[in-house]
Amino acid sequence: MASPTHPADPTRTNAAERRRVALATTIGTTIEWYDFFIYASAAGLVFAQLYxxxxxxxxxxxxxxxxxxxxxxxxxxxxxxxxxxxDRIGRKAMLVVTLILMGGATTLIGLLPTYDQAGVIAPVALLILRILQGLSAGGEWGGAVLMAVEHAPAERRGRFGAFPQLGPPLGLLAASGAMALMAMIAPGEAFAAWGWRVPFLISVVLIIVGIVVRSRVAESPVFAEIAERREQASLPIARLFRFHAPIVILAALTFAGNNAAGYMTTGGYIQNYATNPDGPLGLDRAPVLLAVTASAVVWGLCTWIAGGLSDRIGRRTTYLIGWGCQLITVFPMFWLVDTGNLWFLALGLALFTIGNGLTYGPQAAFFAELFPASIRFSGVAISYAIGAILGGAFAPTIATALVQQFHTTNAVGVYLAGLTIIAAAATFLLRDRTGIPLGPENEAAQSRGATILS
Known part of the structure; x- marks a missing residue:
């Protein structure tokens, strides 16, 4: 086999191209997560009533x-x-496909009739469209973070990897802001009648913007060399689970602790708990949504800071600091929310998002450095998706059931604290590989020593 004319070297990517990649991954993931989070917000606010x-x-x-x-x-x-x-055809193509799938499903939800209008067809159609959102979200993250990290110089992977990680907090910011605006424009019954639909329908415009931006960036230099060498794995997933299953499990557990905590707001739980007229607080929708929006700003700032910090002190150390912050704020967050004071609610959410950001900012680089080049997309995407099931998937449902059973949010605090401790233990078992070469010419080294047990 002929050797490539040049190795997979991110330094070949000029500064202008890196900026385009950073912008494309940030805008794309923001749009994806805006779509994903407005569903969760609507689920906490109106879907129980309408569907x-x-x-x-x-x-x-x-x-x-x-x-x-x-x-x-x-x-x-x-x-x-x-x-x-x-892993077979490239990172860039998948970014466009997932964006179209997410945006199309979101727009159709905005047009969906309610149970009163269409009967049982309405909730069934809602679930189908939500499943399509899930398929898109499962594939989106891996492609976005690898485009960012594999374009970056080794000493700045954490910083560049933080760009797509800004997508969820910015998506939450946009989704909560859009819902808060519509709650003010169409208060009360008008919000349930039509106001909630507007943020969903806006997605059709956002998807066009995202496609234009993403189509203008170059393919990852790592995948470009893999393709040039013709070394794409024929069955990357089979190889992943045959040789790297323990890494997938540990990486998934790290994300589970972050994701479950994040889904207290991104999953709509706090929004429903605070605004439910039959609940203990009964607060107005608009100010609660504004408090969630403000917490998203803190989350985004901490995510951004953590990405750069991980380049200086290492991914694992940054993570462990974040787990400590999350653990000590989980109970105070609920205590502040339970006061029923909007300022205390906003403070509680802001404090809680600090740890969430510190364990989210380094994730892109941390996960990318765990897996060999030829199966890296499969490794990071599947670890992320499994972690999402273990963490955020049913966190709002579990939290709701716990409060119904024990009549206190302390039960939810115990649940989240337990997941935080498990995630911290999984993080400790993974080896910090900050700066490891990511190109396919170093695949042998990448395949060894990702855990402290190997």
């Missing part, structure tokens, strides 16, 4: 949050498909 009301109030709420979680069950399938194709 599941015949089941009774409490069961309808559980079904509404359950529909958020159902999409997570299909994220591994999206990760399997996107991982296989991303």
């Amino acid at each position: 599941f009301r015949p089941a009774g109030d409490q069961i309808a709420l559980l079904l509404s949050f359950g529909s958020v979680g159902v999409s997570f069950l299909f994220r591994p399938l999206g990760a399997f498909l996107a991982g296989h194709l991303g």
